Amino acid sequence: MSHPIAIPARSVGRAVAAMLRRDRWALAGAVTIAVLGLAAVAADLLTAIEGQDPYSYRTEALDPRTGGPAGALGGVSGEHWFGVEPLTGRDLFAIVVHGARTSFLIGLAATLVSVVLGTLVGAAAGYRGGWVDRVVTWTADVFLGFPYLIFMIALGAVVPGHVSRPLLLVLVIGFFGWPSIARIVRAQVLTLKKRNFVSAARILGASPWQVFRTELLPNLWAPIIVVATLSIPGNIGLEAALSFLGVGIPPPTPSWGRTISTAVDWVSTEPMFLFFPGIALFLATWAFTVFGDGLRDALDPKTDVRR
Amino acid sequence: MSSPLLRLEDVSVAFDAPVADEVSYSLAAGEVLAVVGESGSGKTVTAMSLLGLLPGGATVTGRALLAGRDLFTLSGEQLRAVRGNEIGMVFQEPMTALNPVFRVGDQLAEVVRAHDDRTAAQARQRVVELLSLVGLPADARRKYPHELSGGQLQRVVIAMAVANEPSLLIADEPTTALDVTVQAEVLELLRDLRGRLGAAILLITHDMGVVADLADRVVVMREGRVVEQGPVAEVFAAPRHEYTRSLLDSVISLSAPPPAEPAGAVEISPGVVARGAHVAVTSPGLSVPDRPGEDPVLALTGLTVAYGRFRAVEGIGLHIGRGEVLGLVGESGSGKSSIAGAVTGLIKPAAGAVSLAGQDLTRLRGRAAKRVRGRIGVVFQDPASSLNPRATIARSVAAPLLLHTSLRGAELARRVDELLDAVGLSASLRERYPHELSGGQRQRVGIARAIALDPELLIADEPTSALDVSVQARVLDLFRALQAELRFACLFISHDLAVVERLADRVAVLHRGRVVETGPAGDVLAEPLHPYTRRLLAAAPVADPARQRERRKAWLELQAP
Numbered sequence: 001m002s003h004p005i006a007i008p009a010r011s012v013g014r015a016v017a018a019m020l021r022r023d024r025w026a027l028a029g030a031v032t033i034a035v036l037g038l039a040a041v042a043a044d045l046l047t048a049i050e051g052q053d054p055y056s057y058r059t060e061a062l063d064p065r066t067g068g069p070a071g072a073l074g075g076v077s078g079e080h081w082f083g084v085e086p087l088t089g090r091d092l093f094a095i096v097v098h099g100a101r102t103s104f105l106i107g108l109a110a111t112l113v114s115v116v117l118g119t120l121v122g123a124a125a126g127y128r129g130g131w132v133d134r135v136v137t138w139t140a141d142v143f144l145g146f147p148y149l150i151f152m153i154a155l156g157a158v159v160p161g162h163v164s165r166p167l168l169l170v171l172v173i174g175f176f177g178w179p180s181i182a183r184i185v186r187a188q189v190l191t192l193k194k195r196n197f198v199s200a201a202r203i204l205g206a207s208p209w210q211v212f213r214t215e216l217l218p219n220l221w222a223p224i225i226v227v228a229t230l231s232i233p234g235n236i237g238l239e240a241a242l243s244f245l246g247v248g249i250p251p252p253t254p255s256w257g258r259t260i261s262t263a264v265d266w267v268s269t270e271p272m273f274l275f276f277p278g279i280a281l282f283l284a285t286w287a288f289t290v291f292g293d294g295l296r297d298a299l300d301p302k303t304d305v306r307r
Numbered sequence: 308m309s310s311p312l313l314r315l316e317d318v319s320v321a322f323d324a325p326v327a328d329e330v331s332y333s334l335a336a337g338e339v340l341a342v343v344g345e346s347g348s349g350k351t352v353t354a355m356s357l358l359g360l361l362p363g364g365a366t367v368t369g370r371a372l373l374a375g376r377d378l379f380t381l382s383g384e385q386l387r388a389v390r391g392n393e394i395g396m397v398f399q400e401p402m403t404a405l406n407p408v409f410r411v412g413d414q415l416a417e418v419v420r421a422h423d424d425r426t427a428a429q430a431r432q433r434v435v436e437l438l439s440l441v442g443l444p445a446d447a448r449r450k451y452p453h454e455l456s457g458g459q460l461q462r463v464v465i466a467m468a469v470a471n472e473p474s475l476l477i478a479d480e481p482t483t484a485l486d487v488t489v490q491a492e493v494l495e496l497l498r499d500l501r502g503r504l505g506a507a508i509l510l511i512t513h514d515m516g517v518v519a520d521l522a523d524r525v526v527v528m529r530e531g532r533v534v535e536q537g538p539v540a541e542v543f544a545a546p547r548h549e550y551t552r553s554l555l556d557s558v559i560s561l562s563a564p565p566p567a568e569p570a571g572a573v574e575i576s577p578g579v580v581a582r583g584a585h586v587a588v589t590s591p592g593l594s595v596p597d598r599p600g601e602d603p604v605l606a607l608t609g610l611t612v613a614y615g616r617f618r619a620v621e622g623i624g625l626h627i628g629r630g631e632v633l634g635l636v637g638e639s640g641s642g643k644s645s646i647a648g649a650v651t652g653l654i655k656p657a658a659g660a661v662s663l664a665g666q667d668l669t670r671l672r673g674r675a676a677k678r679v680r681g682r683i684g685v686v687f688q689d690p691a692s693s694l695n696p697r698a699t700i701a702r703s704v705a706a707p708l709l710l711h712t713s714l715r716g717a718e719l720a721r722r723v724d725e726l727l728d729a730v731g732l733s734a735s736l737r738e739r740y741p742h743e744l745s746g747g748q749r750q751r752v753g754i755a756r757a758i759a760l761d762p763e764l765l766i767a768d769e770p771t772s773a774l775d776v777s778v779q780a781r782v783l784d785l786f787r788a789l790q791a792e793l794r795f796a797c798l799f800i801s802h803d804l805a806v807v808e809r810l811a812d813r814v815a816v817l818h819r820g821r822v823v824e825t826g827p828a829g830d831v832l833a834e835p836l837h838p839y840t841r842r843l844l845a846a847a848p849v850a851d852p853a854r855q856r857e858r859r860k861a862w863l864e865l866q867a868p
Binding site: 206218 | 678
């Protein structure tokens with residue numbers, strides 16, 4: 001009798017290392033994440049090397065007749081590596097790397113919120129069962145079908161201006177992300193609960209929290225890591241979408257979504273203005289997705305058969 | 308034997324590592340050949356290679372001649388024609404061998420028509436014939452698999468296997484998933500079919516009792532090699548290879564002769580008869596009244612366990628004295644596990660009391676409830692699932708100590724080492740993970756965890772039934788030694804009468820949620836009073852062809868109305 005989770009418990013770290021050696025796409029994803037992550041962390045350093053920052057207006061880099069960047073390819077030069085923003089002349093490279101910081105921070109923090117929430121709620125539902133389970137499952141279904149984008153736009157308009165926008169985004173995006181994680185954790189707990197080592201702990205009089213900490217959680221890491229990784233690109237995309245719609249990160253903080261939104265108006269004359277932030281957003285979501293897929297293949301024994 | 312029906316010549320199978328190594332055996336028409344071995348011996352893999360049913364990545368070498376044709380050289384098309392037509396297959400788990408969404412008759416008809424051009428009406432006719440051949444009523448064809456019992460399902464699977472009158476039937480552990488009384492029926496059916504259809508049977512099993520019951524010749528395999536083969540009577544009487552000898556020695560068989568008509572029992576109350584301490588019920592729907600002696604460790608009174616409307620256990624009383632081992636015997640669905648669940652607190656009983664040393668566990672709450680949990684140890688059936696796969700062995704053994712004592716650090720480590728030593732494991736295993744251990748080692752870890760708090764009561768739920776024969780014997784010996792040393796009271800649950808005979812002081816027989824018989828182990832197993840116990844005893848095969856023939860006769864007599 002083969003049980004999906006009775007597979008040898010190799011450590012998550014070792015499984016990931018083995019996966020990266022075998023799966024080229026996942027490796028490409030990991031490298032891209034590392035490059036973008038480094039760029040985000042070292043954004044200040046990188047822009048200092050370039051000699052620019054994302055806030056100063058550089059009208060001298062603009063073509064006075066059109067308001068667009070002076071020079072070919074949106075003004076790409078040794079001084080402005082990705083060119084400049086039309087009308088303002090702000091450095092596009094600085095905007096993109098600082099935007100990476102915003103995107104990663106909000107994407108990761110929101111994912112952390114939904115993972116913590118989803119794991120606790122899902123484990124409680126699976127372990128407790130009964131009415132707890134019914135309430136959680138029902139709520140998750142409602143949340144999954146909820147028109148959250150409209151809700152977030154409305155919320156962005158209603159919440160007073162002095163509330164920190166990044167914090168609001170993290171909480172709202174994270175809050176709407178818990179159901180998918182809760183569902184997976186709940187299903188996993190349901191199968192774990194039937195196994196004797198969980199019974200053994202219960203028979204010994206362990207409290208639900210003790211059972212969760214020592215028996216369930218160590219067996220939940222793999223699926224949690226996989227769903228979390230796969231939900232990061234969605235959250236990054238959501239932040240960009242909200243900023244695109246004007247209810248996300250307020251100016252002047254650089255954000256890919258808002259820059260893309262502005263760039264759309266210039267696409268016929270200055271396509272490079274859309275290209276750089278667009279490709280950054282694409283690379284970030286693509287990288288997390290392929291890396292997450294690789295993780296799933298490596299950590300979820302149910303997919304082992306393919307190899 | 309001029310030309311055998313099936314001849315394997317130096318068959319080797321390898322995945323990454325070799326699993327079968329130059330296996331040669333042959334099978335004459337109409338003969339029953341048993342291939343025995345423990346898990347990992349390569350017995351199943353070898354047989355599966357004949358049908359081309361090995362998973363991808365296997366390399367097979369050698370020759371397998373069926374009526375002179377080498378099965379390994381056949382194309383996919385030819386092999387499909389061989390399967391079902393010339394070779395029939397009976398699987399271990401009848402529940403998974405049938406498709407749950409189709410009626411049994413339709414699945415049979417499909418097999419009939421797959422290899423034969425028949426009209427729907429002819430196929431239906433043949434289905435009815437087949438069902439009667441395997442002893443099922445004709446209207447069983449309208450049933451879905453979930454509406455049939457395990458034994459009936461296995462009969463359907465056998466009917467499928469013989470649908471096209473194959474000359475060879477491969478039966479892979481055909482009775483392992485079945486209760487012992489059902490096993491006896493299925494073995495009888497196989498014997499009967501062999502006589503009527505003249506089919507040869509390749510029987511793959513780990514159960515020496517089944518071999519003694521059914522087979523003409525036996526092949527003993529170990530670690531991918533054939534270590535011995537010969538006629539069953541000869542091999543069992545005088546095994547030449549040391550491994551065969553140790554395998555036969557470690558088989559636990561009932562020592563008592565087949566039960567005879569009981570005598571000397573007196574009716575003590577309506578529907579209840581007794582002979583000294585040995586008590587049984589004579590009318591259905593009753594449970595043996597329990598008379599707990601002075602100060603029992605565990606006393607169940609009027610215990611009822613219900614799942615919705617279904618009552619798995621109905622108002623039973625049982626007790627276990629200090630240092631006593633009570634063997635609780637019954638087949639699947641008899642309520643054994645429900646009783647264990649009620650005692651361990653995993654299941655809330657619908658009625659009745661569970662008293663541990665006078666304290667009713669069903670009424671305790673909070674701290675008191677937790678404290679009392681530390682006085683009960685549990686050993687589970689499946690060692691693979693009873694240990695947390697992501698916890699080290701030391702962590703698993705220490706779990707009860709962490710919950711119930713203040714031992715920490717070096718003292719805790721010392722106690723864990725003591726416990727590992729007590730169950731015969733080296734302390735060097737402490738940082739290992741469960742998947743690095745063998746089944747027997749894992750079960751020892753489970754036992755170490757169960758005795759960690761020096762419990763008053765130990766519940767052992769089929770602790771050896773998932774283990775190989777040779778491991779089983781050693782674990783039972785360990786268990787007995789520990790019980791003698793620590794003197795815990797023990798509720799030992801098992802479907803295997805021979806195991807119970809070895810360990811239990813007293814036996815309680817459970818049938819459909821009621822205790823139908825209790826008494827000293829020797830009395831109950833040698834001279835059972837209740838007809839169900841008699842059937843149970845007669846159905847248990849022993850690993851001795853001559854004695855098994857006698858027992859089979861006794862069993863057949865009991866079957867006759």
